[in-house]
């Protein structure tokens with residue numbers, strides 16, 4: 001009896017050594033699961049205050065989220081398998097070689113956010129690849145209903161310039177886009193999930209006469225309005241009055257002041273993506289879960305995720321979504337929806353009260 005309990009105490013001690021408590025006390029007063037996470041508390045405070053102008057979900061947050069994608073997707077395992085230059089994935093190359101990579105047609109406009117982010121990455125001495133993913137995760141956490149994304153640290157600061165042509169364009173067909181993502185191991189359903197990012201998004205460069213025109217009516221909320229509004233009939237061309245043709249990559253929009261990308265239009269209606277698309281309309285939390293899972297995959301492209309350290313604890317907990325279920329914008333009704341999922345009828349949604357109004361641009 002006596003010797004038995006001695007044994008179990010010894011066994012417990014062995015167990016405790018086998019799973020050491022790694023909690024680190026940081027010099028900034030935080031405690032962290034790993035000392036490599038400490039620096040990110042400082043980065044968080046700095047960018048929330050200064051880059052995101054008081055934790056806002058405005059243009060800098062939107063562009064920071066877009067930047068996570070453009071750094072990661074410039075990666076092609078099939079080119080690498082052919083012995084060609086296939087880029088490095090989420091490696092910070094868009095910041096290190098910003099002169100080259102932000103001049104790619106697909107990345108027009110990203111020079112501004114790269115220039116704004118660079119001083120913070122240098123000041124806190126963190127790798128460019130990690131900084132870009134951190135800023136995107138913090139930026140989207142500032143949006144109402146935003147996700148709390150995983151954040152891993154430890155991406156190398158070494159990178160080479162990515163080849164052009166790997167980042168999807170709004171004029172690309174669904175076939176082209178689905179094939180491009182398949183090359184990096186991202187499925188059609190996961191593309192739809194990633195496009196929840198377009199619920200906190202606006203354009204400046206597709207149709208430059210309507211700077212800041214969002215892709216849905218609620219660009220500061222990470223909600224499912226984007227997935228409803230992309231299915232409304234396109235009826236108008238939002239642009240300055242003297243513009244008479246749609247821009248490249250643009251299709252007819254349902255609402256004044258809102259811009260619709262051809263890529264979003266196609267993916268909303270393609271039979272490989274339409275059912276996933278529609279499935280977000282009745283559940284903001286399902287949309288958020290799918291986005292979080294797809295981002296977990298996208299943000300480590302080109303990296304060995306098992307060698308990275310999980311510092312997700314630093315990412316703030318976002319405020320809840322204003323609405324769990326999407327609605328039809330004022331002035332439209334159920335018959336304006338173009339349902340595209342053959343398996344399931346489009347759900348009946350409530351109609352927002354009031355008269356149709358023009359969508360307000362995102363200030364820059």
Ligand code: HEM
Nearest residue numbers: 062065066069168169170194197201202203204205206263
């Ligand atoms: C199907 C592939 C995609 C295409 C063709 C595409 C295309 C575009 C285009 C043309 C813009 C407007 C840029 C401008 O004129 O300023 C834009 C904005 C944006 N995109 Fe995408 N995108 C895609 C996927 C993604 C993904 C996967 C993410 C993130 C995970 C993302 C995040 C964003 C964000 C947040 C914005 C708004 C930027 C702002 O408001 O300043 N996009 N996208």
Ligand SMILES: *[C@@H]1O[C@H](CO)[C@@H](O)[C@H](O)[C@H]1NC(C)=O
Nearest residue numbers: 122123124125126127156157
């Ligand atoms: C910055 O980080 C690099 C790489 O981790 C390290 O070698 C260097 O000593 C750091 N510099 C400072 C000033 O802490």
Ligand SMILES: *[C@@H]1O[C@H](CO)[C@@H](O)[C@H](O)[C@H]1NC(C)=O
Nearest residue numbers: 096122125126127128157158
């Ligand atoms: C990352 O590389 C850039 C140069 O490309 C350098 O200025 C910066 O100090 C490096 N950061 C770290 C953490 O090594």
Ligand SMILES: *[C@@H]1O[C@H](CO)[C@@H](O)[C@H](O)[C@H]1NC(C)=O
Nearest residue numbers: 269270271272273341342343
């Ligand atoms: C999807 O649509 C294409 C044409 O747009 C058609 O060829 C294909 O058979 C459809 N697939 C399914 C599963 O409905």
Ligand SMILES: *[C@@H]1O[C@H](CO)[C@@H](O)[C@H](O)[C@H]1NC(C)=O
Nearest residue numbers: 233235331332333334335336
């Ligand atoms: C729905 O809206 C369309 C125009 O967007 C209009 O023509 C139609 O009469 C409306 N239907 C109902 C039932 O209000």
